[in-house]
Amino acid sequence: MMSEEKKNQKPEKSEIDRILESSRRDFIKKAGISGAAVIAGAAAIYSGFRHEKSKHNSNLVKVLTEDNRLVEVPADQVVGYIPDPKRLQIRGREGIEGKKWVMVVDLAKCRNARKCITACQAAHHLRPYEYHINTLIMQENENTPAYYMPKPCQHCDNPPCVSVCPVDATFKRQDGPVLIDNERCIGCRFCMAACPYSARMFHWQEPKDAAADAELEYNVELNVPQKKGTISKCLFSADRLRDNILPYCVSACPNGVYWFGDENEDAVTNGTTKETVSFKELLSKNGAYRLMPELGTKPRVYYLPPKNRLFEFEQPDSEKNQTHI
Amino acid sequence: MNISGLKSDTYNPKLESIASDILRPVRINNKGFILWMGFLVVAFAVCIYAYTLQLKKGLIVTGLRDYTSWGIYIANFVFFVATSLVGMLISSVFGLGGAKWIKPIARIAEIIAIGFAAVAGLVIISDMGRPDRLPYVFMYGRVQSPILWDVTVVTTYFVLSLLLWFFPMIPDLAISRTRLHGRPKFLIKTYELLSFKWVHHEEQYKILMKAVRTLLILIIPTAFAIHTVTSWLFAVTPRAGWDSTIFGPYFISGAFVSGTSFLIIVMYFFRSNYKLEKYITEEQFEKIGRIFILITALYVYFNLNEFLVPGYKLKKFDALHLQELFTGKYALLFWSIQIIGLVIPFFLLLFRRMRKPFPLLIISVFVLAASWLKRFIIVVPPQGHPYLPMQNVPAEWMIYKPTLIEAAVTLASIILVIIIITILSKLFPVVPIWEMVEEHGETEPKQG
Numbered sequence: 001m002m003s004e005e006k007k008n009q010k011p012e013k014s015e016i017d018r019i020l021e022s023s024r025r026d027f028i029k030k031a032g033i034s035g036a037a038v039i040a041g042a043a044a045i046y047s048g049f050r051h052e053k054s055k056h057n058s059n060l061v062k063v064l065t066e067d068n069r070l071v072e073v074p075a076d077q078v079v080g081y082i083p084d085p086k087r088l089q090i091r092g093r094e095g096i097e098g099k100k101w102v103m104v105v106d107l108a109k110c111r112n113a114r115k116c117i118t119a120c121q122a123a124h125h126l127r128p129y130e131y132h133i134n135t136l137i138m139q140e141n142e143n144t145p146a147y148y149m150p151k152p153c154q155h156c157d158n159p160p161c162v163s164v165c166p167v168d169a170t171f172k173r174q175d176g177p178v179l180i181d182n183e184r185c186i187g188c189r190f191c192m193a194a195c196p197y198s199a200r201m202f203h204w205q206e207p208k209d210a211a212a213d214a215e216l217e218y219n220v221e222l223n224v225p226q227k228k229g230t231i232s233k234c235l236f237s238a239d240r241l242r243d244n245i246l247p248y249c250v251s252a253c254p255n256g257v258y259w260f261g262d263e264n265e266d267a268v269t270n271g272t273t274k275e276t277v278s279f280k281e282l283l284s285k286n287g288a289y290r291l292m293p294e295l296g297t298k299p300r301v302y303y304l305p306p307k308n309r310l311f312e313f314e315q316p317d318s319e320k321n322q323t324h325i
Numbered sequence: 326m327n328i329s330g331l332k333s334d335t336y337n338p339k340l341e342s343i344a345s346d347i348l349r350p351v352r353i354n355n356k357g358f359i360l361w362m363g364f365l366v367v368a369f370a371v372c373i374y375a376y377t378l379q380l381k382k383g384l385i386v387t388g389l390r391d392y393t394s395w396g397i398y399i400a401n402f403v404f405f406v407a408t409s410l411v412g413m414l415i416s417s418v419f420g421l422g423g424a425k426w427i428k429p430i431a432r433i434a435e436i437i438a439i440g441f442a443a444v445a446g447l448v449i450i451s452d453m454g455r456p457d458r459l460p461y462v463f464m465y466g467r468v469q470s471p472i473l474w475d476v477t478v479v480t481t482y483f484v485l486s487l488l489l490w491f492f493p494m495i496p497d498l499a500i501s502r503t504r505l506h507g508r509p510k511f512l513i514k515t516y517e518l519l520s521f522k523w524v525h526h527e528e529q530y531k532i533l534m535k536a537v538r539t540l541l542i543l544i545i546p547t548a549f550a551i552h553t554v555t556s557w558l559f560a561v562t563p564r565a566g567w568d569s570t571i572f573g574p575y576f577i578s579g580a581f582v583s584g585t586s587f588l589i590i591v592m593y594f595f596r597s598n599y600k601l602e603k604y605i606t607e608e609q610f611e612k613i614g615r616i617f618i619l620i621t622a623l624y625v626y627f628n629l630n631e632f633l634v635p636g637y638k639l640k641k642f643d644a645l646h647l648q649e650l651f652t653g654k655y656a657l658l659f660w661s662i663q664i665i666g667l668v669i670p671f672f673l674l675l676f677r678r679m680r681k682p683f684p685l686l687i688i689s690v691f692v693l694a695a696s697w698l699k700r701f702i703i704v705v706p707p708q709g710h711p712y713l714p715m716q717n718v719p720a721e722w723m724i725y726k727p728t729l730i731e732a733a734v735t736l737a738s739i740i741l742v743i744i745i746i747t748i749l750s751k752l753f754p755v756v757p758i759w760e761m762v763e764e765h766g767e768t769e770p771k772q773g
Contacts, residue, residue, distance in 0.1 A: 163561075166462055188453055205382065297563075
């Protein structure tokens with residue numbers, strides 16, 4: 001054993017050396033390869049970068065990303081964007097983070113111009129008697145004055161319609177609006193039965209622009225194309241809110257009836273005058289109220305009472321209308 | 326339980342005579358049946374054509390619009406769920422209580438339960454704007470919606486009723502399989518298959534009794550659930566006229582009224598057409614007549630609560646609703662239903678002569694018609710006066726008037742129930758043979 005060990009001592013050393021040497025050689029080889037690769041890659045990137053830089057210095061275009069950042073992109077790198085058909089659905093259901101949309105309706109200013117209604121119906125492809133927003137004549141009793149009251153969906157924070165929906169077709173978003181997904185709705189109309197504000201409409205027949213809209217991608221924030229056999233409703237113009245534009249009804253009003261904005265920012269903007277004021281101040285100075293607070297629905301639409309009216313009340317075609325006196 | 330008379334299927338004159346009586350109407354190749362079924366199928370097909378029009382054009386073909394968006398489809402659905410409750414009432418409430426007189430009519434009550442519960446689901450589909458999306462209810466169902474609860478309990482009730490009809494019939498199928506001379510082969514084969522090699526062993530009866538008893542107990546909460554949940558479809562909304570805390574028991578008591586009246590009509594029909602006077606006797610009519618008194622009284626009581634209490638306070642929108650019913654455009658309908666369809670029947674039933682089969686049939690026809698119309702009164706008027714005024718819509722959107730197509734689709738569902746009842750009663754014995762042998766055998770000396 002000993003002799004054998006002695007005999008083997010030298011070769012053993014050289015074995016270790018060999019192993020070390022081989023690993024060293026291996027390391028150098030590997031390092032060399034990877035080093036070369038890194039250098040080559042870096043060189044390629046660098047040259048590419050220089051090439052790109054030299055090429056595009058003059059024609060960058062500004063592009064708005066989906067998360068609202070403005071970035072510059074070389075003009076010839078811009079490719080036509082093909083939207084994911086599910087994209088509108090997903091973001092439509094999520095809503096806009098950090099926002100809490102509110103509407104304030106100043107009843108003193110409404111003269112039943114009905115511009116809000118027509119703008120809304122044009123945007124959502126509705127017939128003249130299909131309403132997301134309707135202006136009603138209100139009168140509590142014979143001694144109190146009649147006044148006009150625009151009535152959109154109240155976008156309740158405790159919405160009875162959402163509770164009863166069997167398939168999650170109508171839902172409450174984080175930024176406030178209650179929306180309806182026409183691709184999910186089964187047309188049971190339980191939500192209509194549950195809504196105390198009669199805010200919802202149903203497509204009893206083929207929607208007005210069904211044929212023309214057939215090719216459009218469905219936008220849950222616009223309810224277009226409208227779909228037969230499903231519910232449609234006021235969306236607070238969720239499609240416009242995404243672009244920070246006031247809702248269709250709000251901007252169409254000629255009389256300054258509507259204020260719209262973000263409760264979190266405590267700022268609302270008038271759709272006619274574009275004046276921006278404090279939301280809380282507007283409410284407190286004008287004795288604001290909400291419709292049927294006793295039902296506990298917690299609407300996101302506030303009303304300012306029809307005090308110091310700007311316009312005389314004119315009774316329109318009264319025969320068609322139901323009053324509650 | 327005395328089942329000695331049936332320990333074996335061997336010759337027993339009592340059994341033979343009862344079996345031949347009860348099996349006599351079990352045939353489907355006679356002229357009368359073919360004509361009747363032909364008529365039903367043609368009528369059904371015509372009504373289904375109306376439904377295809379609705380599918381094509383949308384619910385615009387109905388009288389429904391944005392304000393009154395639930396009409397006779399939903400009223401009919403409520404009526405169907407209500408009427409199906411009679412299965413539980415007879416079999417469970419009285420059966421578990423040990424009432425022997427229900428034995429000849431328990432199976433009839435179950436047939437009614439099966440027919441109405443099965444078609445109730447289809448009625449709901451006819452009301453849907455997008456029936457093609459029915460699977461969504463199962464794919465995306467949300468537990469907080471009472472519609473999900475309704476789907477669950479109605480399905481459960483249907484299955485339990487089917488089992489309660491079938492289980493106690495197994496011994497009958499075994500008795501009948503050798504006694505179906507001249508019937509189609511497939512029918513005899515079906516009987517053989519469904520009787521599961523039943524040999525009338527005491528142990529088999531014990532197991533059967535246990536299973537039936539379990540079902541009878543299970544079906545009680547299920548039956549209460551189906552109609553309570555159906556009432557909640559309305560009561561969970563904040564509408565005046567629906568916003569009521571007693572809607573559950575109000576609906577249940579009303580269900581007993583409509584179910585019992587329908588049962589009496591079917592009993593009368595089977596008794597005379599199937600020549601079953603020996604089994605469905607005047608005693609059955611007398612007893613169910615007495616129960617009818619109790620049930621109508623209970624329903625009058627709930628009506629009193631439902632209308633008198635809000636009528637006393639007259640809150641703004643309750644007042645509008647009640648005014649429509651009491652003196653407004655629904656007054657004639659409302660008072661006819663309440664008086665001709667409920668109060669007068671109650672007083673008539675107090676007389677023994679009125680509990681004979683024929684007078685009871687006539688009373689039941691009035692009560693049944695009123696029961697259907699009562700569902701209309703419950704469903705439609707509360708939608709006619711929402712909290713905010715109805716304005717700026719075409720005049721015909723303000724008032725709900727059911728259309729011919731709507732009526733036809735509703736009729737289709739009723740015809741379908743009759744088809745189901747007809748088929749079940751022509752293919753299988755409507756009165757339990759073995760229980761009749763037991764009942765009648767007890768008083769007679771054993772033979773053979």
